[in-house]
Amino acid sequence: MPRLGEKTQYWLLVLPALAIMIAFYIVPVLGIWQISVTEPASGFGNFAKAAQSNAVKTSFVLTFRVAAVTTVGCVLLGYIVAYAISNYAGRLTPLMLALVILPFWVSVLIRSFSWIVLLGRSGLVNDSLRGAGLIDSPLRLMHNEFGVLVAMIHVMLPFAILPMLTNMRGIPDAYVKAARGLGASEWTAFRQVYFPQTLPGVMSGALLVFVLSLGFYVTPALLGGGRVLMISEYITYQIQEFLAWGLGSALSVILLIATALVLLIAARFVNLRNALLERK
Amino acid sequence: MxxxxxxxxxxxxxxxxxxxxxxxxxxxxxxxxxxxxxxxxxxxxxxxxxxxxxxxxxxxxxxxxxxxxxxxxxxxxxxxxxxxxxxxxxxxxxxxxxxxxxxxxxxxxxxxxxxxxxxxxxxxxxxxxxxxxxxxxxxxxxxxxxxxxxxxxxxxxxxxxxxxxxxxxxxxxxxxxxxxxxxxxxxxxxxxxxxxxxxxxxxxxxxxxxxxxxxxxxxxxxxxxRPVNSFVADFLGKSNFIDVTVTGAEGDLLHCEAKGASFPAIASENGPRSGQARAALRPERLRLAAPGEEFLPARVRQVSYLGERCQVIVTHDTLGDLLVSCPTWKTDITPAPDLPVSIGWDRDACVLLAPE
Missing domain, CATH: 3.40.50.300 (P-loop containing nucleotide triphosphate hydrolases)
Structure with missing residues (x-):
């Protein structure tokens, strides 16, 4: 058998995945772009309508706010977890890592439903609080932004922890030791020597969580109960309830562009290649 | 201090x-x-x-x-x-x-x-x-x-x-x-x-x-x-080690015997001055000469040229292999495999070690 050239081998290996991506992802996305400028009439009418609609504006503001708060929450909590694992877990590190990754084995849907069980009117939290006599009537813990945020932070947490952990595990403890040896207190050594070195991990974790949160559907839809309408759910409404394919598609295109803009702005501060692909 | x-x-x-x-x-x-x-x-x-x-x-x-x-x-x-x-x-x-x-x-x-x-x-x-x-x-x-x-x-x-x-x-x-x-x-x-x-x-x-x-x-x-034991003698520079029996002493100087060969040595600090002991000998303190000129006869086994110095392994009939390091610019003899030679050393070159 004649040896295939390196280039041919490369394309043969890439081809199956590439074909699936083109047939089932790129083509449909292009289709959506097309619908957004053709339904119900040709032109940019859908985009004009979206720009004028207060409901759309509210949904976008809400989407960005939820994504931002989720990101801050995940980075704060995740930083502590990543720091603890990389500096103190020692022999327990593999177990701790497994516990971080474990939620990935459970569907997002199930995790979100679990939060409903916990946060509902007669959910575990409310029942316990009432049983303890701390409250008289149930607290509204879900079907509002609070519920969405709690569940979102939970679902997104591993995405923040993993890049930060990879980054922290690559920082030799010699730096902090050196700082202490040169006269810095534990806190000063952390703040001036350790923390600046973890910023790339923080940035890539934050970016990952923020971008994923922008288009997230399941968790906000379940925990929001139709009252916290993030843009992806809003799009679903347009298409499923009002059969407004044109407006729905236009909103999808706007979300895609908005996400691309976020990445573009982030690229000015973070090395995206490292942040999202190589995870150094 | x-x-x-x-x-x-x-x-x-x-x-x-x-x-x-x-x-x-x-x-x-x-x-x-x-x-x-x-x-x-x-x-x-x-x-x-x-x-x-x-x-x-x-x-x-x-x-x-x-x-x-x-x-x-x-x-x-x-x-x-x-x-x-x-x-x-x-x-x-x-x-x-x-x-x-x-x-x-x-x-x-x-x-x-x-x-x-x-x-x-x-x-x-x-x-x-x-x-x-x-x-x-x-x-x-x-x-x-x-x-x-x-x-x-x-x-x-x-x-x-x-x-x-x-x-x-x-x-x-x-x-x-x-x-x-x-x-x-x-x-x-x-x-x-x-x-x-x-x-x-x-x-x-x-x-x-x-x-x-x-x-x-x-x-x-x-x-x-003056290494005190064989670990120091071997870690700091190289040493040949010979197990000897002390047969007599004259002040600092000790007379030693090993497998039929006899030669002088000195004691290390707190080292043994009688009985059985191990002696260390630096390769560069060994002299290489034509047969009969020094006190131990030997034969060259292997030579390694290092530029400024030359490492030579010589074999003595009973003491076995010894490493000699000699300056290459000193050309009394040119060591080559199988060449019969004689080896010797100054009386303070051989140090008796304390057991580790």
């Missing part, structure tokens, strides 16, 4: 069943260049870490002049430290790195600026002040690490294998510089290395460790010429 600047007494550190430090005591004089030398796992780095305050001793005491510092955290000890791999802070410029110890001590900005310039000039790195560490070569990083460790006028400078990552030639140059710097500043240096050449070339005094115990300490020449 006057009052020691640093005094370690009965230091013990255990990791599980392993004694990283096994009752180590050592006084370090003010201004001394002391080297802790040993193979990996000998406890030299553990001892340095204990002095620096990174690990806590299980037993024993460390005192700085008259103050007990055994339980003091590292930042209060005021020792400069140069790490293996330098540990320059990668997010700070060279200037900020050197300024770091001064900033955490809250010195005034003007003083910091002046002192940083002074220190960078001291190690000839003034022109690189605004670079990041990653833009410097290994040798340059090493100099910056040194400037950083010295910037706050520490009383003691701790160095953990600072040259081990550099190539051989650069290492030799920096050895001279480090020694010159030490002599100029008068700061006490405590230097950890596994490299015996480094230890011999720079130190005022060397402490040789093995398995957490001090084997011997003394001036480089003393250790080299």
């Amino acid at each position: 006057t009052t020691p600047i640093l005094s370690v007494s009965n230091a013990v550190k255990r990791y599980g069943d392993v004694h990283a430090l096994d009752h180590v005591s050592q006084d370090i004089a003010d201004g001394e260049f002391l080297t802790l030398l040993g193979p990996s796992g000998s406890g030299k780095t553990t001892l340095l870490s204990a002095i620096a305050g990174f690990i806590t001793l299980d037993e024993g005491r460390i005192a700085l002049r008259d103050t007990d510092i055994t339980r003091q955290p590292p930042e209060h000890r005021d020792f400069g430290m140069v790490f293996q791999g330098y540990a320059l802070f990668p997010t700070m410029t060279v200037r900020d790195n050197v300024a770091f110890p001064l900033k955490v001590r809250k010195r005034p900005a003007a003083e910091i600026r002046a002192r940083v310039d002074e220190c960078l000039d001291l190690v000839q790195m003034g022109q690189y002040a605004d670079r990041m560490p990653s833009q410097l070569s290994g040798g340059q990083q090493q100099r910056v690490a040194l400037a950083r460790a010295l910037s706050f006028h520490p009383q003691v400078l701790l160095l953990d294998e600072p040259l081990s990552a550099l190539d051989k030639k650069l290492r030799a140059d920096l050895q001279w510089e480090l020694k010159a710097l030490h002599d100029r500043l008068g700061v006490t240096f405590i230097y950890v290395t596994h490299d015996q050449e480094e230890a011999l070339s720079m130190s005022d005094r060397i402490v040789i460790l093995k398995d957490g115990k001090i084997q011997q300490d003394g001036k480089p020449g003393e250790l080299y010429n």
Whole structure:
């Protein structure tokens, strides 16, 4: 058998995945772009309508706010977890890592439903609080932004922890030791020597969580109960309830562009290649 | 020795069943260049870490002049430290790195600026002040690490294998510089290395460790010429070992016999002066000559030419193989395999060792 050239081998290996991506992802996305400028009439009418609609504006503001708060929450909590694992877990590190990754084995849907069980009117939290006599009537813990945020932070947490952990595990403890040896207190050594070195991990974790949160559907839809309408759910409404394919598609295109803009702005501060692909 | 600047007494550190430090005591004089030398796992780095305050001793005491510092955290000890791999802070410029110890001590900005310039000039790195560490070569990083460790006028400078990552030639140059710097500043240096050449070339005094115990300490020449046991004799330079029986003594001089051959030897400090013992013989102290000129007949087995020196393995009928290192410019005979020769040595070249 004649040896295939390196280039041919490369394309043969890439081809199956590439074909699936083109047939089932790129083509449909292009289709959506097309619908957004053709339904119900040709032109940019859908985009004009979206720009004028207060409901759309509210949904976008809400989407960005939820994504931002989720990101801050995940980075704060995740930083502590990543720091603890990389500096103190020692022999327990593999177990701790497994516990971080474990939620990935459970569907997002199930995790979100679990939060409903916990946060509902007669959910575990409310029942316990009432049983303890701390409250008289149930607290509204879900079907509002609070519920969405709690569940979102939970679902997104591993995405923040993993890049930060990879980054922290690559920082030799010699730096902090050196700082202490040169006269810095534990806190000063952390703040001036350790923390600046973890910023790339923080940035890539934050970016990952923020971008994923922008288009997230399941968790906000379940925990929001139709009252916290993030843009992806809003799009679903347009298409499923009002059969407004044109407006729905236009909103999808706007979300895609908005996400691309976020990445573009982030690229000015973070090395995206490292942040999202190589995870150094 | 006057009052020691640093005094370690009965230091013990255990990791599980392993004694990283096994009752180590050592006084370090003010201004001394002391080297802790040993193979990996000998406890030299553990001892340095204990002095620096990174690990806590299980037993024993460390005192700085008259103050007990055994339980003091590292930042209060005021020792400069140069790490293996330098540990320059990668997010700070060279200037900020050197300024770091001064900033955490809250010195005034003007003083910091002046002192940083002074220190960078001291190690000839003034022109690189605004670079990041990653833009410097290994040798340059090493100099910056040194400037950083010295910037706050520490009383003691701790160095953990600072040259081990550099190539051989650069290492030799920096050895001279480090020694010159030490002599100029008068700061006490405590230097950890596994490299015996480094230890011999720079130190005022060397402490040789093995398995957490001090084997011997003394001036480089003393250790080299009068090793106390076979570990020291073999770790510091090379040695031939011969098991001998002492047959008589004349003052310092001992008469020895080994498998039919007899020759003179001297005793090491606290070493045996009678009975059975092991003798060490430096390869460069052995003389190679034409047959009959020296007291032991032998035959050349193998020759290795090294430029300035020539290593020759000779075989004696009963003593077996001996390594001889002779200068190549001395051309009384040209060693070649199978050449019959004779070997001999000065009476003080052969040292009887204490058992380990």
